[in-house]
Amino acid sequence: MTEPLLDVRDLSVDYLTEKGDVHVLHQVNFAVAEREFVGIVGESGCGKSTLLFAVAQLLSPPGEVVGGEVIFRGRDMVRLHGGELRHLRWRDYSMVMQSAMNALNPMKSIGGQFKDALEAHGTQSREEIQSRSREVLELVGIDAVHLGSYPHQLSGGMRQRAMIAMALLFTPQLVIMDEPTSALDVVAQQSLMTKIRELQQRLGFAVLFVTHDMSVVSRYSDRVIVMYAGQIAESAPTEAIFERPLHPYSRGLMNAFPSIRGPRREMAGIPGSPPDLANPPAGCRFHPRCPEAMDICRTREPALYDRDGAKVRCLLYTEEGQLPAEPARETQSS
Amino acid sequence: MAVTEALSEPPLEIEAAVARGRFLRAVMRNRKAVIGAIILFVMAFTAAFPGLIAPHSPTAALYGQNSPPSGSHLLGTTQLGQDVFSQLVWSTRLTLVVTLIVSAIATLISTVVGVTAAYLGGAADRVLTVITDIFLILPVLPLLILLATYLPPGPTSLVIVLCITSWAFQARQLRSQGLTVRNRDFLVAARARGERSFYIILVEIVPTMTSLLVASFLSLAVYVVGFAATLQFLGLGNSGELMWGTMLYNAQQASALEAGNAWWALAPGAAVALLGSGFALLNYAFDEIGNPALRPVRRRRKRRDRASA
Amino acid sequence: MSDEPQTPQTDENEPLLRTGGLSRHFGLGGLFSKQVLHAVDDFDLTIAEREIVALVGESGSGKSTVARLLARLYKPTKGEIRYRGRSLASLRSRKDVLWYRGEVPIVLQDPFSAFHPVFRISHGIMRNLALHRPDLSRDERRREAERVCEAVGLSPRMLTRFSYEMSGGERQRIGFAQALAVRPKLILADEPVSMLDVSIRAGVLNMMAGLRDREGVSVLYITHDLASARYVADRIVVMYAGHQVESGPTETVLSDPKHPYTQLLLSAVADPREKHTELSADTGEPPRVVNPSEGCRFRARCPFAIEKCGQVTPRLEPIGEAQVACHVAAARGGAAGSSDAAPVTHP
Numbered sequence: 001m002t003e004p005l006l007d008v009r010d011l012s013v014d015y016l017t018e019k020g021d022v023h024v025l026h027q028v029n030f031a032v033a034e035r036e037f038v039g040i041v042g043e044s045g046c047g048k049s050t051l052l053f054a055v056a057q058l059l060s061p062p063g064e065v066v067g068g069e070v071i072f073r074g075r076d077m078v079r080l081h082g083g084e085l086r087h088l089r090w091r092d093y094s095m096v097m098q099s100a101m102n103a104l105n106p107m108k109s110i111g112g113q114f115k116d117a118l119e120a121h122g123t124q125s126r127e128e129i130q131s132r133s134r135e136v137l138e139l140v141g142i143d144a145v146h147l148g149s150y151p152h153q154l155s156g157g158m159r160q161r162a163m164i165a166m167a168l169l170f171t172p173q174l175v176i177m178d179e180p181t182s183a184l185d186v187v188a189q190q191s192l193m194t195k196i197r198e199l200q201q202r203l204g205f206a207v208l209f210v211t212h213d214m215s216v217v218s219r220y221s222d223r224v225i226v227m228y229a230g231q232i233a234e235s236a237p238t239e240a241i242f243e244r245p246l247h248p249y250s251r252g253l254m255n256a257f258p259s260i261r262g263p264r265r266e267m268a269g270i271p272g273s274p275p276d277l278a279n280p281p282a283g284c285r286f287h288p289r290c291p292e293a294m295d296i297c298r299t300r301e302p303a304l305y306d307r308d309g310a311k312v313r314c315l316l317y318t319e320e321g322q323l324p325a326e327p328a329r330e331t332q333s334s
Numbered sequence: 335m336a337v338t339e340a341l342s343e344p345p346l347e348i349e350a351a352v353a354r355g356r357f358l359r360a361v362m363r364n365r366k367a368v369i370g371a372i373i374l375f376v377m378a379f380t381a382a383f384p385g386l387i388a389p390h391s392p393t394a395a396l397y398g399q400n401s402p403p404s405g406s407h408l409l410g411t412t413q414l415g416q417d418v419f420s421q422l423v424w425s426t427r428l429t430l431v432v433t434l435i436v437s438a439i440a441t442l443i444s445t446v447v448g449v450t451a452a453y454l455g456g457a458a459d460r461v462l463t464v465i466t467d468i469f470l471i472l473p474v475l476p477l478l479i480l481l482a483t484y485l486p487p488g489p490t491s492l493v494i495v496l497c498i499t500s501w502a503f504q505a506r507q508l509r510s511q512g513l514t515v516r517n518r519d520f521l522v523a524a525r526a527r528g529e530r531s532f533y534i535i536l537v538e539i540v541p542t543m544t545s546l547l548v549a550s551f552l553s554l555a556v557y558v559v560g561f562a563a564t565l566q567f568l569g570l571g572n573s574g575e576l577m578w579g580t581m582l583y584n585a586q587q588a589s590a591l592e593a594g595n596a597w598w599a600l601a602p603g604a605a606v607a608l609l610g611s612g613f614a615l616l617n618y619a620f621d622e623i624g625n626p627a628l629r630p631v632r633r634r635r636k637r638r639d640r641a642s643a
Numbered sequence: 644m645s646d647e648p649q650t651p652q653t654d655e656n657e658p659l660l661r662t663g664g665l666s667r668h669f670g671l672g673g674l675f676s677k678q679v680l681h682a683v684d685d686f687d688l689t690i691a692e693r694e695i696v697a698l699v700g701e702s703g704s705g706k707s708t709v710a711r712l713l714a715r716l717y718k719p720t721k722g723e724i725r726y727r728g729r730s731l732a733s734l735r736s737r738k739d740v741l742w743y744r745g746e747v748p749i750v751l752q753d754p755f756s757a758f759h760p761v762f763r764i765s766h767g768i769m770r771n772l773a774l775h776r777p778d779l780s781r782d783e784r785r786r787e788a789e790r791v792c793e794a795v796g797l798s799p800r801m802l803t804r805f806s807y808e809m810s811g812g813e814r815q816r817i818g819f820a821q822a823l824a825v826r827p828k829l830i831l832a833d834e835p836v837s838m839l840d841v842s843i844r845a846g847v848l849n850m851m852a853g854l855r856d857r858e859g860v861s862v863l864y865i866t867h868d869l870a871s872a873r874y875v876a877d878r879i880v881v882m883y884a885g886h887q888v889e890s891g892p893t894e895t896v897l898s899d900p901k902h903p904y905t906q907l908l909l910s911a912v913a914d915p916r917e918k919h920t921e922l923s924a925d926t927g928e929p930p931r932v933v934n935p936s937e938g939c940r941f942r943a944r945c946p947f948a949i950e951k952c953g954q955v956t957p958r959l960e961p962i963g964e965a966q967v968a969c970h971v972a973a974a975r976g977g978a979a980g981s982s983d984a985a986p987v988t989h990p
Contacts, residue, residue, distance in 0.1 A: 518756055519753055519756040520756065520757055520758055520759045520760075522716065522751060522757075523749075523751060523757055523758075523767060523821075524759075524770075525716060526715075526716055526748065526749045527744060527748065527767070527770060527775075527821075527825075528740065528744040528774050529774070541761040541762075542761060
């Protein structure tokens with residue numbers, strides 16, 4: 001078995017507040033293979049954005065990695081220091097932030113900003129800068145004449161594309177994206193995600209992205225990680241998780257949004273709200289909201305169990321809960 | 335009736351609700367705040383009970399004239415034989431009252447003008463802004479001479495003049511703050527349910543600005559303390575009133591410095607400076623406490639090694 | 644007039660709400676600028692009693708402006724709004740205006756900024772009761788506040804909280820409770836679930852459907868999410884760049900979209916439970932309509948545009964059960980493009 005590109009082991013992150021430490025991430029384990037497209041979903045406050053920042057080593061106080069490793073191409077990034085990280089960042093992995101389109105410098109042309117980035121990483125020759133800038137801009141589907149344009153002359157979707165072009169300047173092996181399309185309208189979102197997916201397959205980088213939009217995950221990612229209350233609830237291939245969600249929380253999510261074409265049926269949503277991470281419930285963190293909670297869920301903390309090629313953090317899949325995993329469709333009566 | 339209904343629900347500053355305990359602690363920990371509060375407390379006590387502190391009557395001209403400081407007259411006596419220290423103590427009351435009244439009235443005017451301009455916008459905003467600007471550039475001293483001719487000298491005239499000349503600057507500040515809340519959704523909601531403009535301004539907008547109002551009150555107080563003394567020194571006061579400014583005026587009229595009676599002039603000057611600093615220190619302190627950027631961030635050494643253990 | 648909330652003379656045969664040629668333009672730039680942004684143009688909308696109408700469009704399509712026009716937060720530049728047959732422009736006295744505001748409240752998009760930070764969450768409900776139902780005593784108001792709180796599925800104890808102590812879903816429910824307190828006939832809901840997590844959206848949508856079914860309230864549901872529109876709405880109205888492009892019964896519009904823009908919107912929505920459908924390659928975005936000339940506003944993005952589209956603004960015409968503003972669809976008497984409503988694909 002080959003080494004994964006990114007291997008996150010027991011990663012824990014605390015937010016240090018005056019009232020005490022909040023455990024925003026608790027022993028998160030997952031890996032991203034080369035050329036893999038991984039989507040992370042979950043409710044707001046479940047730690048999905050924090051996870052991306054921790055992986056990219058971009059956490060700022062009060063957030064802090066308090067345990068675990070982030071192994072990227074064989075090196076633990078948690079232990080790397082400023083200079084070494086700067087070297088890796090952008091060259092080997094890059095990051096596109098939520099509403100990144102507002103992160104462009106309004107006073108500089110797109111080409112000027114590409115040039116700054118290239119020069120900062122040691123590309124000096126003018127021709128090389130010029131040709132690389134044209135190349136990446138055309139990659140994301142923007143005409144190279146826009147190298148001379150200023151951000152305000154571009155639409156939101158085009159600015160977001162320009163940011164992605166910037167992230168691809170050095171052909172990184174991993175692109176980390178935090179809600180890359182949430183500021184865009186459905187049509188622009190769909191065309192941008194299609195573009196990202198196409199580039200990912202053509203250039204062969206891996207993508208780790210966060211979204212709250214289930215339809216985006218379903219259409220573009222190879223694997224889905226469902227986060228709940230700072231932990232991974234389930235991690236499974238996309239097809240599998242939409243066909244047969246194992247974790248009751250995943251099932252809730254699948255049943256929480258309406259369908260555009262299939263039969264109209266009642267949606268339930270998930271009652272309650274995510275727990276306060278300063279004081280998470282004992283046992284399984286999902287048990288207060290879980291329709292299938294057993295007595296043991298109140299006391300025993302579930303680990304991440306392997307089941308049918310997926311990983312799921314639920315006691316239903318241990319000897320205590322001999323419930324077979326039901327396909328989502330059968331649980332949803334219309 | 336509608337207004338009392340709403341007011342009966344306790345309005346509460348959000349910061350205060352979240353962190354009332356922390357706020358008090360922050361004040362106690364802030365040296366500027368503590369010193370400012372002590373100064374103001376001493377001043378307020380003196381103003382309330384001058385008889386407990388002053389050894390003599392402030393007005394009785396019973397003692398030796400222009401005598402230097404001594405055990406019985408801590409700051410000497412005036413040209414008329416009044417005790418300077420007692421005058422200083424008794425003058426605290428009116429000085430403080432005038433300062434507080436003017437600051438309160440000017441804050442009120444600037445709030446009403448600034449917030450109304452911001453909320454109504456359009457033509458009303460333009461008119462109110464022009465008026466504010468006119469008052470802002472009004473040449474104070476010529477106006478003062480003009481007013482002095484028509485107004486009888488005394489505290490009331492002083493209050494009127496100070497109010498007229500001081501509200502405009504804060505009005506500009508409050509207008510810009512008002513502009514930032516103007517399009518907030520909760521005001522849109524208030525308009526949509528049919529509230530009248532005056533209700534929205536007074537009950538919905540003003541409570542969101544309490545910290546700014548406190549700051550503007552304090553900075554006005556600093557201004558008023560100094561400017562009231564200046565005006566009285568220049569003669570817009572009744573020399574019979576017991577205020578620090580009139581003491582300065584009287585001392586100057588009596589050529590106290592030349593007569594070798596420096597304390598008569600210096601003491602009220604120092605008192606004015608002290609009161610002004612009290613307000614200013616509190617103002618700075620509130621600024622620091624209210625600005626999270628100045629708060630220290632709790633840090634801890636990275637525990638990187640734990641992972642490998 | 645009686646003490647009962649006075650109903651100015653209304654026409655029973657009229658629909659609950661009807662707009663005719665409704666337009667709203669905004670001047671851009673300074674005093675002497677001639678730039679005019681056409682946010683909404685010639686907009687005709689009808690809402691019946693006990694009906695949820697979804698107004699769908701991308702950001703900048705003018706859908707929120709429509710809500711604010713109906714909520715009397717903006718004045719129309721042209722056209723009129725008739726509520727129960729009575730023109731809103733004729734409501735002049737404060738009493739009449741309050742009557743309308745009480746019948747047609749608005750719920751705003753962002754539950755995190757729609758509540759006053761200084762007051763308790765009950766403030767809006769209590770103010771609504773004081774303004775629109777002044778005949779109630781203090782105790783009755785309190786009971787009424789508790790009733791509407793329960794009607795939206797919250798515990799009455801929530802009323803004493805501050806907005807920052809509540810979750811987004813709870814706040815949005817309070818937004819509807821405020822609207823319910825005035826015993827509305829029509830609630831204008833401006834993207835009420837777009838800022839909420841998926842897990843709580845369902846609850847708010849179900850609540851809207853419940854209000855219609857149990858309290859007989861109509862809802863104008865403004866959204867960019869076609870799937871949620873399909874879930875709750877009886878009728879769908881699609882907007883593009885200030886114009887209405889298509890409207891009709893929900894299933895008709897979604898199963899047989901006739902306007903090319905509706906087809907594009909539909910093709911952009913992925914359904915996770917479906918096998919992947921073919922995607923359009925469209926990368927355009929809705930234009931800002933400044934000083935527009937005659938013609939269809941979608942023509943630059945439209946794969947079927949003909950010469951006429953650049954010369955004549957298409958008007959809404961009935962095609963089957965739907966109303967469609969498209970020359971191509973009108974000429975065919977059916978969907979623009981292929982008749983089996985395949986997703987739009989560029990050559």
